[in-house]
Amino acid sequence: MESQKGTGRLESKNSDSKKELFSKGKEFLEIYNKVSSFTEELLHQNELLKKRIEELRAEEKKSREETLGPDDLEIQKKIEKLKEERNFLLEQYRQKEKETQDFMGRYHEIEMENNNLANLYVASYQLHSTLDIQEVLDIVIEIIINLIGAQAFGILLFHEKQNIFRPVKAEGIELSALPSIGMGEGIIGNVAESGEVYYREQAPDVEEIDVSHPMVCVPMKIKDHLIGVIVVYKLLQQKERLTKVDYELFTLLAGHAATAIFSARLYTDSIRKRKTIKGFLDLVTS
């Protein structure tokens, strides 16, 4: 009995919960339907509003066109055209500006080149303007000061018989401070032996000159025939470092100085020989 009663209670409980579930489902369905119809309504309203906006825009455009007279339209066209022209001119201006900058760069390069050529011309012209060895050496000194901007430097000439370089001219440093140097001895001797130019871009910060450590050492030679070396220790105060042009000038100067010194020596020798021969002939004929 008891169990029958219990089963009956359980069944009635199940049926209650089913009913409850059903009614909740019904409620949910109703809500869903309402939401669905509301969304549809909203979409419909949205479409109507869109149409209305388009209508209003068309109306606005029409009214603007109606308001603007034919002259105004012409002006507007002109404005558009001028805007285009302005943009075109701006673009042209930008292009021209770039071209000008390019030209400025090229002008600067040409000016530098012109300057170098003038320096080279003057150097070679002056070097070959005399056959006096002392004058040639003075000109080399002048060129090194004025065209390269060196403050302390010396010229050493090669004495083939002793295989030694002897200082013959110095500027900004005592001539006696410069030592005679043997072939292959130190930086200067090595430069002479190898025939390769020695450069240090910047002079050392120390005030005192170390004669064995030059800043620049250039051999003066005619092909393989060594004439001497130019040794630079210090640049002028305003000249901070050597430039590419200086290297070119040094190389040219060394070449031309070598030829000029060699020619002057030959000339001096020939004069001396002529005098000796003349003296001998005078002695024979008298």
Add this chain to the structure above:
Amino acid sequence: MALVKVLVVEDSPTMRQLIYFSLKPIRGLQIIEACDGLEGLRKLNQEDFHIALIDINMPLMDGLKLIRMIKENPIKRDIPVVIISTEGGEDARDKAMALGVNAYITKPIQAGNVFRTVKEILNL
């Protein structure tokens, strides 16, 4: 175009030639050279110049003395003076500028720089 007379007072023939090359592109220019301060002064007294380019370190009479004499001369004092010198220190520059020189160029010179300086001073 009227002739523009330029006096170059410089003891180095190399520099004189280089200055000549620097100024050669200016049309209507006559360059007269002097190899020391004394010769420069003599030439200044002989003729009228539109500008003088003077070196500082020279034999017989240095550039600063020559400039002082030019500036003390009421007839010549208005000649523009450009110094071209190896002296690159501030002291040397200040000393020269105090004498009333128009420009101070240090060696080694750039031809373009000399050209522009002279053109600017003479308004060419």
